[in-house]
Amino acid sequence: MTRAIISTQGNSTQGVSSQGSQVPESAGSRGSIVTPQSWLDMSTNLGGLNLSSPVLTASGCAAAGRELDNYFNIAELGAIVTKSIMLAPRAGRATPRMAETPSGMLNSIGLQGPGVDNFIEQDLAWLNARGVRTIVSIAGGTAEEFGKVAAKLRVAGGVDAIEVNISCPNVADRGQVFACRSDSAANVVQAVRRNSDSKMPIFAKLSPDVTDIVEIARSVVSAGATGVSVINTLLGMVMNTTTMRPALAGVTGGLSGPAIRPVAVRCVWQIRQAMPEVPIIGMGGIRSGHDALEFILAGANAVSVGTSIFNDPSAPIRIQRELAHELGQRGFPKFSDAVSYAHRTVDLVPNPAQETFADDWDFITE
Amino acid sequence: MSTVGTMSTNASGSGSGQSKPIQVMGEILDINRSGSYFILSITAPGIAEFAQPGQFVTVGMGGEETSMVLRRSFAIHRVQSRGVYGGSLDLVVSPVGKGTTWLASRKRHDQVSLVGPLGKPFTLPTQAVSCALIGGGYGSAPLFLLAEKLRERGCRVDSIIGASSDDKLFGGLDLKRVSSSLTVTTDDGSSGIKGRVTDVLDSIIDAGGTDIIYACGPMPMLARVAEIATTRKIFSQCSVEESMACGIGVCMTCVLPVVGDDSITRMVRSCVEGPIFRGDRVRWSDIGTVPSDTFGAPEAAGI
Numbered sequence: 001m002t003r004a005i006i007s008t009q010g011n012s013t014q015g016v017s018s019q020g021s022q023v024p025e026s027a028g029s030r031g032s033i034v035t036p037q038s039w040l041d042m043s044t045n046l047g048g049l050n051l052s053s054p055v056l057t058a059s060g061c062a063a064a065g066r067e068l069d070n071y072f073n074i075a076e077l078g079a080i081v082t083k084s085i086m087l088a089p090r091a092g093r094a095t096p097r098m099a100e101t102p103s104g105m106l107n108s109i110g111l112q113g114p115g116v117d118n119f120i121e122q123d124l125a126w127l128n129a130r131g132v133r134t135i136v137s138i139a140g141g142t143a144e145e146f147g148k149v150a151a152k153l154r155v156a157g158g159v160d161a162i163e164v165n166i167s168c169p170n171v172a173d174r175g176q177v178f179a180c181r182s183d184s185a186a187n188v189v190q191a192v193r194r195n196s197d198s199k200m201p202i203f204a205k206l207s208p209d210v211t212d213i214v215e216i217a218r219s220v221v222s223a224g225a226t227g228v229s230v231i232n233t234l235l236g237m238v239m240n241t242t243t244m245r246p247a248l249a250g251v252t253g254g255l256s257g258p259a260i261r262p263v264a265v266r267c268v269w270q271i272r273q274a275m276p277e278v279p280i281i282g283m284g285g286i287r288s289g290h291d292a293l294e295f296i297l298a299g300a301n302a303v304s305v306g307t308s309i310f311n312d313p314s315a316p317i318r319i320q321r322e323l324a325h326e327l328g329q330r331g332f333p334k335f336s337d338a339v340s341y342a343h344r345t346v347d348l349v350p351n352p353a354q355e356t357f358a359d360d361w362d363f364i365t366e
Numbered sequence: 367m368s369t370v371g372t373m374s375t376n377a378s379g380s381g382s383g384q385s386k387p388i389q390v391m392g393e394i395l396d397i398n399r400s401g402s403y404f405i406l407s408i409t410a411p412g413i414a415e416f417a418q419p420g421q422f423v424t425v426g427m428g429g430e431e432t433s434m435v436l437r438r439s440f441a442i443h444r445v446q447s448r449g450v451y452g453g454s455l456d457l458v459v460s461p462v463g464k465g466t467t468w469l470a471s472r473k474r475h476d477q478v479s480l481v482g483p484l485g486k487p488f489t490l491p492t493q494a495v496s497c498a499l500i501g502g503g504y505g506s507a508p509l510f511l512l513a514e515k516l517r518e519r520g521c522r523v524d525s526i527i528g529a530s531s532d533d534k535l536f537g538g539l540d541l542k543r544v545s546s547s548l549t550v551t552t553d554d555g556s557s558g559i560k561g562r563v564t565d566v567l568d569s570i571i572d573a574g575g576t577d578i579i580y581a582c583g584p585m586p587m588l589a590r591v592a593e594i595a596t597t598r599k600i601f602s603q604c605s606v607e608e609s610m611a612c613g614i615g616v617c618m619t620c621v622l623p624v625v626g627d628d629s630i631t632r633m634v635r636s637c638v639e640g641p642i643f644r645g646d647r648v649r650w651s652d653i654g655t656v657p658s659d660t661f662g663a664p665e666a667a668g669i
Contacts, residue, residue: 060617067615067638070386083618089662091633094655098611098619103433105611109618112633112662249654257435310612311426311435313389313481 040324041334044078044302047226047279049161049201051078051133051302054335055292055320058283058306059084059137059163059205060109062316064123069130071313077320079133081304082123084165086138087145087152089115094249099238104257104285105307106236108250111139111168116149120156128158137163137205138192143178147191154196162200163281164192164225167207167232169254179207179232182219193224203281205229206267208260213267214274227279229304230267234260257307261285265298272299272340287315289322296323296335297342385416385483387614392480394472395454401533403504404459404470405443413482414445414453419490419512420582420605420642423457423482424613427465438465439613439637441508441582441605442483458507458536484613485641488512488580488603494520495577498570499545500563500591501527502583504536508605512580513544522546524574528563528587532556547574564590568598576600579645583607585653592645602645608636623649623657632661 044054056079062068065080074080092112099106113119116138127134136159140146146164153159166188167179178184189204196202204220206213208231217228233254238247246252264284271280282300285307286292292303303323308315323335332338392408399405413423424437444456461470472478488508491497497516499509506527513523523544528551529535535550535557542548549566550558559566564587570576571594581591582605595602608620615638624634625647633656634640649657656663 063616063618070614071389091656091660091662091664092618092621095619095621095653096609097621098436098609098617100434100436103435105435107611107617107619112618112621115662307435310617311437312479313612313614 040328040332041336042320042324044335044339045279046161046203046281046301047201048199049226053078053320054296054300054302055316055323056081056135056281056302056304057309057316058304059165060107061306061309064119065127065130065132066123068309068313068316072317074316075130075132077132077316078302079135079160080127081135081163082119082127082137083113084111084137084139084168085113085116085119085149086111086140087116087149089113089118096247096249097253099247099253101236101238101255101257102259104255104259105310106238106248106253106255107233108248108253110250116152120152124156124158133160134158135161135163135203137165139165139168140188143184143187143191146188147195150192150195154200159200161203161226162192162196163203163205163229164189165205165232166220167205169207169209169233169235169252177207177209179205179216180210182216185216186219186223189220189223189225201226201279203227203229203279205232207232208263208267208284209235214270217271217275217278221275221278227281227301228271229281229283230271231260231264231284234263256285258285258287258291261291261294265294268295268300269298269342272343276340276343286319287311289319289324289326292319292323293326293338296338297340299340299343301336301339387482387484388412389479389481391477392454394474394476394478396474397470397472400458400537401535402460403536404461406457406459406469406472407454408457408478408480409452409454410480410482411452413480414455415447417442417445417455417483417511418487419515420488420508420603421483421485422508422613422641423455423480423484424610425457425469426479428468434465434468436465436611437479437481437613438469439484439610441505441641442511443507444510458504460504481613485637486639488605488642490515490519491521491578492519494522496522496575497524498567498574498576498579499523499525500567500579500581500583500587501525501536501541502563502581502587503529503534505581505583505587505605505607506536506541508582509580510537510541510544513541517544522574524570524576525549526551526563526566526570528552528558528583530554562590563587564594567591567594571598571600578602581605581645585650588645588648589650592648592650596646603642604645604648605641606636606643606648607641610637613637623652623655623660625649630661631657631659 093110138149204225236255240247268282282295283304287308305316396407427434440457461467525545526549530553579602588604610620611617620636621633
């Protein structure tokens, strides 16, 4: 992955101006305002899945896309990742299901959903008719259930990829969190792989609540996963100090939002370092294009926007725009050159970004 | 599944006569105190013009780098669709938490992020019938728009507002102006009749010949109102207050058990399928649980 340096550095000094009249000579210099979206190639490849943009929605934060289509054209995103779907309809957990936390929130929805048959008939049909690239998140109580859901999706068609949610913390028995053990994680992925076309991209969504996330990532990839989605929520808890009981009816819930972003970036980094080629979808508290860039530098080939949607329904499209701008500012001619850029071993030529944008690196002064 | 019905409504957008929600920056024009509450007038072009009684907006809290990641929802109190600022609307804020305290301390000309109009509005009668409007605390806020619309249709409007004490009442005199009658109750007797709104409801129904009851306020009040309405075979519409993370139908946090037209109970989202529900359809005593006969309920408890 470190080879990206060569092309990037070359392009940032020469390639950019060779793009012609659209890009001023001063592109990338301090203070100049360039809107790179028009010429910057944002396409990404996720193990055979080509998407026009690396920005996706995060499962569980966008339902099946319809509501968000009121606020922006969802077909302009890389893809919609749907809320996890199970074999049968499911009512979910009791309320309260939510608690706000510093720069984040806890949720304990419990995978409420209409069941895969209804999903295929209604939501998937709508997404396909709408021309939206669709990554279907699936969940189950057993490996067999995951397999059955995958089999139904195979028959239905119209699915660009499957995200296997083996890490939802909102199940009664934490032992059911398949992603906490490499053997159970691998079992589920095998069941999904067996029931899917061999070319179907399969992403296993991993939990950060493990001792060694790299070990889990290795096991799901050897079980047939195309790549990994990192991270799901962290298990958390909030007390209601009025009732003096847990704030959530489900007692514990999944922590999401900007509060978990450094954890997520670390997980992406560790997996990328161990597995230079595996496609990674990064997520966890992305609120801006700047945040998304962190994941990409750490090794993500795509990013999912989740909790920020609750704050800003048009966050995914805004972040897509901002990310293109962040990349352009740093002299990347295309998105894929930035993937894993933080893993480069040595700067072959002085990094122009370091000189021209030193004052933008706000962490130096914070 | 309940989600499907709503989503198709959403997808068809204006098909049901409702406008699609939009996201805009609003400018605070004015902030006024009313008892324990603050009334914020905010420009909301594209929202105010289309808002219907009972709908709500969500407001982003704390600015761009805020640690409060969730928006807060507020019933639309009043709208001005004309004027030098274009459309604007009034919200009633009770500063009890971090977010509402932040919002109540904004200054004139501050900008806030608005999304709306959200939710299903109150259903209005087509004929000039007799209506009782009941507001608990600042739950009376959305009743003003409603009362105006009902009066336009020639309806009789008997309003009842109640609260724990005088300072927690909202909008007495102003509501009286658009009502045929106004009854006030307080738990401590500091204003109006000592007692609860539901204590006087039966006599209001008797005096006004009530055909429809509209209510907005705390859940226990709504439960009791719905019970009285159902007992007396009066159609009731209740605006529920559930905590919401998104307000736009994607997060699934604001659900409650509601019986559908097909007699099946589902966990439905109060933000898009509500916040207005028929009083006889909400399973009030089961709120906070997933009843075992709910569509998709787990066979064993604990999930």
